[in-house]
Amino acid sequence: METPYLTHITSDDFKYVYEPAEDSFLLLDALEADLPKLRSDRPAICTxxxxxxxxxxxxxxxALPETAxxxxxxxPRACDVxxxxATKNGANLNVVNMNLLNGFRSNVIDVLIFNPPYVVTPDEEIDSYKSPKDNPFNDNIIKSWAGGTDGRFIMDRVFDAMDSILSANGAAYILVIEENKPKEIIANMKTKGFCGSIIAERRIRGEHLYVIRFQRISQTLDL
Structure with missing residues (x-):
């Protein structure tokens, strides 16, 4: 799987948009390792x-040109970037300015990818940043990493909705860190009917990163 060219993104863009880092590239590596499985599953929708x-x-x-x-x-600045x-790299992509998955019908997503805001912060810190009137994008860069209690304020909302998000044979790829308590996440998701497997991990300075793949337990039993 090719790493996209990013030479079109300026230093000014990265004042407002999360710059790809070790977590991004670990998630890319995990998806590349799973590419044979993804291609054989022939997903219709990836988000x-x-x-x-x-x-x-x-x-x-x-890598999946037949997938929407x-x-x-x-x-909105991230949507523009x-x-x-996508244009720079010749990718066919639909970009939507939207909060989480509120605009999707239930159970239509075959592949879900999420590198959430995972840094442990006070919950109130997430919404405490107000943008100056002349800069509506100022607080969005903070929201890209501030994760609240256990760093799971946002990701837990996705976990709670997973059953209505994924299609019957869908898979979710979620990046977490040690402080997010990945073993607890996997145990909690099992009670919701999902099997979680750590498919990639990497230690970097100050963080231990994991990529967890979730599938329905009923799906794994059929394999």
């Missing part, structure tokens, strides 16, 4: 929550 620069969903869209790929982000990344 990334919080596309940021567009580096991940653009790579996936190039959607990039959604609450930050993602569109530019």
């Amino acid at each position: 990334e929550i919080g596309s940021g620069s567009g580096v991940i969903i653009t790579a996936v869209a190039k 790929c959607f990039a959604i982000d609450l930050n 993602t569109e530019r990344t």
Whole structure:
């Protein structure tokens, strides 16, 4: 899977949009390792929550040209950068300015990708940043990493909705860190009918990163 060109993104863009880092590239590596499975499953719809620069969903869209790929982000600046990344790399991508998955019908997503805001912060810190009137994008860069209690304020909302998000044979690829308590996440998701497997991990300075793949337990029993 090719890493997209990002030479079109300026330093000014990265004041407002999350810059690809080790977490982004670990998620890319995990998706690349799973590419044979993804291709054999022939997903109809793939969606990334919080596309940021567009580096991940653009790579996936190039690798799965027959899949309808959607990039959604609450930050309009990120949507603009993602569109530019897709254009720069010749990827067919649908970009939507939207909060989480509110605009999708139930159980239509075959592949869900999410690198959530996972840094442990006070819950109230997430909504405490107000943008100056002349800069409506200022607080969005903070929302891209501030994760609240256990860093799971946002990701838990996705976990709670997973049953209505994924299609019958769908898979979700979620990046977390040690402080998010990945073993607890996997145990909690089992009670919701999902099997979670750590498919990639990497230690970097100050963080231990994991990528967890979730599938319905009923689906794994059929394999």
